[in-house]
Amino acid sequence: MLWPALRALSIGELTAAQEDWLREAFDLSPEPRREGPGAAQSIAHRTFTDDAGNRLVLDVARTGDTGWVFALFREGAQASPAVVEAHRALFHDAIDRLGLDLVEITPAATAAEVHVPAADFEGDPASAFGAHWTLPEELDRVWFHLGLREDAPAEVKQAKLRELMSTPAWNAVPAGLKSQAAAFLAAN
16 A cells, blocks of 8 residues: 655646656656555556665655646665655656645645635635544644644744634634744744
């Protein structure tokens, strides 16, 4: 079973020549990936092993008319931090060279890789947090609810925390959590 190790979502239109460049730059086979999450959207992939002999899959997928997903999948053991960071750089470089707009990279390493919805979004104002569960009273336990690991970079935590604080759900959190959040933002 394939598990995502790194995923970059971007938006923009690509010409056929740009798609060819992408396949060549990533050394992809022209066949789509046939296993793992999102395989139906895959347009090309490459299977390889890392220095420890772990099977990895580099994949490019298309979502909708202008969405592009660059992903590194692992089978079994976690991909090494060096492999993940090398692919993070590869994804950033390709997105920049192709003139795409980065939406997010998961897991994020910087605040620029965190997707924060536009403040003027006119969707349903009800927050998923407020509608489905009450947030914990300790900030250390909130990171999980934001899709972050405890060891996520501070700037990523700041971006996700600020996003949470801008939702209607923040009005209902305990005062202790609000003060912990304020202290975290002030210290970082």
